[in-house]
Amino acid sequence: MPKNLVEIKTLKKYFHLGKDVTVKSVDDISFTIRSGETFGLVGESGSGKSTLGKTIVGLHQASGGEIIYNGKKVAELSKEEQRVANKEMQIIFQDPHASLNPRMRVGDIIAEGIDAYKLLKGKQRERRIYELLERVGLLPEHAKRYPHEFSGGQRQRIGIARALAVEPKFIVADEPISALDVSIQAQVVNLMEDLAKTEGLTYLFIAHDLGMVKHISDRIGVMYLGKMMELSDSDDMFQNPLHPYTQALLSAIPKTNPKMAKRERIMLQGDPPSPTDPPSGCRFRTRCPLAMEVCAKVEPSFKEVEPNHWTACHLYDA
Amino acid sequence: MEHLLKVDQLKVNFNTYGGEVKAVRDVSFHVDQGEIVAIVGESGSGKSVTVQSIMGLIPSPPGMIKGGSIQFEGKDLLTLSKRQMRKIKGSKIGMIFQDPMTSLNPTMKVGKQIAEALITHRNFSKANAKNKAVEMLKLVGIPNPEARFQQYPHEYSGGMRQRAMIAIALACSPDLLIADEPTTALDVTIQAQVLELMKELQKKMNTAIILITHDLGVVAETAQRVLVMYGGVVVESASVMELFENPRHPYTWGLLQSIPDTDTSEKKRLVPIAGSPPDLFSPPKGCPFAPRCKYAMDICLEEMPTDYDISDGHTAKCWLNDERAPHPETFARLGETENA
Numbered sequence: 001m002p003k004n005l006v007e008i009k010t011l012k013k014y015f016h017l018g019k020d021v022t023v024k025s026v027d028d029i030s031f032t033i034r035s036g037e038t039f040g041l042v043g044e045s046g047s048g049k050s051t052l053g054k055t056i057v058g059l060h061q062a063s064g065g066e067i068i069y070n071g072k073k074v075a076e077l078s079k080e081e082q083r084v085a086n087k088e089m090q091i092i093f094q095d096p097h098a099s100l101n102p103r104m105r106v107g108d109i110i111a112e113g114i115d116a117y118k119l120l121k122g123k124q125r126e127r128r129i130y131e132l133l134e135r136v137g138l139l140p141e142h143a144k145r146y147p148h149e150f151s152g153g154q155r156q157r158i159g160i161a162r163a164l165a166v167e168p169k170f171i172v173a174d175e176p177i178s179a180l181d182v183s184i185q186a187q188v189v190n191l192m193e194d195l196a197k198t199e200g201l202t203y204l205f206i207a208h209d210l211g212m213v214k215h216i217s218d219r220i221g222v223m224y225l226g227k228m229m230e231l232s233d234s235d236d237m238f239q240n241p242l243h244p245y246t247q248a249l250l251s252a253i254p255k256t257n258p259k260m261a262k263r264e265r266i267m268l269q270g271d272p273p274s275p276t277d278p279p280s281g282c283r284f285r286t287r288c289p290l291a292m293e294v295c296a297k298v299e300p301s302f303k304e305v306e307p308n309h310w311t312a313c314h315l316y317d318a
Numbered sequence: 319m320e321h322l323l324k325v326d327q328l329k330v331n332f333n334t335y336g337g338e339v340k341a342v343r344d345v346s347f348h349v350d351q352g353e354i355v356a357i358v359g360e361s362g363s364g365k366s367v368t369v370q371s372i373m374g375l376i377p378s379p380p381g382m383i384k385g386g387s388i389q390f391e392g393k394d395l396l397t398l399s400k401r402q403m404r405k406i407k408g409s410k411i412g413m414i415f416q417d418p419m420t421s422l423n424p425t426m427k428v429g430k431q432i433a434e435a436l437i438t439h440r441n442f443s444k445a446n447a448k449n450k451a452v453e454m455l456k457l458v459g460i461p462n463p464e465a466r467f468q469q470y471p472h473e474y475s476g477g478m479r480q481r482a483m484i485a486i487a488l489a490c491s492p493d494l495l496i497a498d499e500p501t502t503a504l505d506v507t508i509q510a511q512v513l514e515l516m517k518e519l520q521k522k523m524n525t526a527i528i529l530i531t532h533d534l535g536v537v538a539e540t541a542q543r544v545l546v547m548y549g550g551v552v553v554e555s556a557s558v559m560e561l562f563e564n565p566r567h568p569y570t571w572g573l574l575q576s577i578p579d580t581d582t583s584e585k586k587r588l589v590p591i592a593g594s595p596p597d598l599f600s601p602p603k604g605c606p607f608a609p610r611c612k613y614a615m616d617i618c619l620e621e622m623p624t625d626y627d628i629s630d631g632h633t634a635k636c637w638l639n640d641e642r643a644p645h646p647e648t649f650a651r652l653g654e655t656e657n658a
Contacts, residue, residue, distance in 0.1 A: 044505035044506070044507065044508075045476075045505055151594045151595065152361075153594060154594065181360035181361055181532065181595060182360060182532055182533075182534075182573060182576055182577065183360060183572055183573060183576050183590060183591035183595075184360075184590070184591075184594070184595075185576065185590075186575075186576035186577075186588035186589065186590030186591075187590040187591075187592075189588055189590075190587065190588055190590055193587075208505065208506065210506070210580070211577060211578045211579075211580045212578055214578065214580055215578035215585075215588065238580060248507060249506060249507060250580075251510075252506040252507045252509065252510040253506060253535065253580060254509075254510075254513075254533060254535025254536050254538065254539045255535055255538060255539065255580075256534045256535045256538050256562070256574070256577055256579075257538060257562060257581075258538040258539075258558050258559050258562050259559075265510065267510060267511065267514065268507045268510075268511070270461075271475040271476075271477050271478065271508065272475075272505075
């Protein structure tokens with residue numbers, strides 16, 4: 001069994017929106033990310049998947065629970081250890097237009113981490129920038145240009161080069177391909193797969209495109225309104241989804257084969273409830289076609305129902 | 319049978335500081351009564367500009383319709399006055415947009431926005447319009463329609479707003495509905511609901527639909543015919559079944575290969591289309607896709623291909639379909655082996 005690089009234990013992230021309004025974006029979530037794997041995180045808007053990713057890399061302060069990185073609790077690290085951990089955990093953002101400073105040259109954007117950690121200077125720094133540009137499929141002469149001179153796919157490559165600059169071990173990719181055209185998405189996904197191999201990276205890959213998540217991930221977690229609903233190997237998840245929400249989510253993916261398009265589909269009724277006022281018991285019960293009485297009263301616990309296949313659903317209560 | 323809508327040789331340019339952009343180049347297609355035609359393409363392919371021209375929504379300046387005609391029920395929409403267009407818009411042709419939040423009026427109750435169309439185009443009295451609006455809300459599956467009639471758009475969720483947009487667009491029972499990426503901003507489970515609704519209404523009201531999307535899955539599930547656009551040009555046009563079974567343009571091959579197959583558990587590497595979308599300021603002299611095409615021949619860079627008829631209703635704008643060219647099926651098979 002591979003070693004766990006990141007362990008999340010009962011992690012909570014609450015946002016207080018006013019006196020009595022609290023959004024529990026991430027509510028009591030526990031799971032582990034193994035060294036070298038790509039862990040896919042899916043969920044619809046408002047499920048808390050991005051908040052979870054940002055909390056793990058420290059862009060949000062956790063409201064409770066703990067994050068264990070490389071065997072050590074992040075909250076209890078010394079200042080120097082914290083610096084190293086921060087360097088090793090990087091993030092790639094969704095919008096390649098908003099996440100690059102339009103007034104900085106691409107070379108300086110990529111070297112931001114190098115400069116902040118005072119890793120390299122002068123000629124060496126320059127050489128490292130060129131090397132990173134080539135690594136992500138751009139050219140050394142691009143270092144002198146500004147972000148607006150690049151297309152969306154190229155900008156996402158710049159974002160990836162910036163994350164790679166400090167030699168990270170763990171990268172949270174927060175919807176890295178959602179803003180890109182279909183033909184460019186495959187380019188970026190292939191690049192990320194190659195880098196995982198050559199640089200020995202571990203990814204938390206957040207997306208709502210289930211097809212791409214299945215393609216790139218070893219294991220997948222499904223979130224709904226701040227809760228983890230199901231977690232398993234990615235093939236297992238697609239062949240044998242246990243939670244009614246996962247089943248509906250998978251059946252909602254439009255099939256790119258017109259012959260298969262005429263199939264039975266689980267149609268969910270209504271919209272997801274407001275995260276400020278989630279339903280009692282199981283949060284999915286208001287849209288669940290199989291909801292029982294117990295679902296309104298008791299919150300289902302997240303447990304291992306089959307080997308390496310976890311879910312939070314009363315249907316699987318022994 | 320006469321076509322409901324016939325677009326012929328449409329050319330649309332935009333004047334910008336960077337120069338003249340040829341957004342739509344000689345686009346021709348037709349839509350028949352009651353059918354769903356999808357237009358797929360990536361950003362900058364000209365798909366939105368094409369339908370905006372139909373609706374007379376091209377801002378001028380900078381936009382300019384340089385040529386062609388758009389025949390709708392026997393009239394050329396491009397020659398109509400603004401007044402005449404206003405009679406057709408909303409009453410005979412309805413449109414829904416990608417982002418329901420920015421296309422609904424935030425200061426006006428949703429019900430009133432539906433009733434407005436009926437009062438303007440169908441001379442409904444206020445009371446009748448209200449009744450019909452409530453009926454429309456019910457039809458598009460909004461629960462508790464009387465109460466929802468009185469609410470503002472911000473009180474609706476994303477999926478409900480798109481339903482409300484559909485209610486507005488269909489209130490006057492138009493013959494043609496144009497849907498510009500109607501589900502792109504929605505979550506998959508909500509997208510499934512909205513697509514199902516559109517199909518259902520199309521059957522019930524026999525409305526023809528032009529569906530713009532970049533998602534081939536949405537095309538496969540919803541449309542009967544499909545146009546593939548690239549760089550302002552329709553590169554392939556076919557029935558949905560034909561397009562997925564027998565695609566004849568390398569760009570279509572590329573699109574189909576760059577989507578992961580969720581039905582197998584074997585890990586295939588994706589086959590992306592190399593390069594970036596075309597620069598519309600200086601489009602290549604020949605085929606717009608030639609610079610990214612791995613099968614490009616000398617002629618592709620020099621001359622725009624003609625439309626080759628592959629079978630009834632299936633055309634592909636690619637020189638590989640010429641009898642003098644190497645056989646494209648060989649290439650398609652090559653593509654598959656590369657894929658494995």
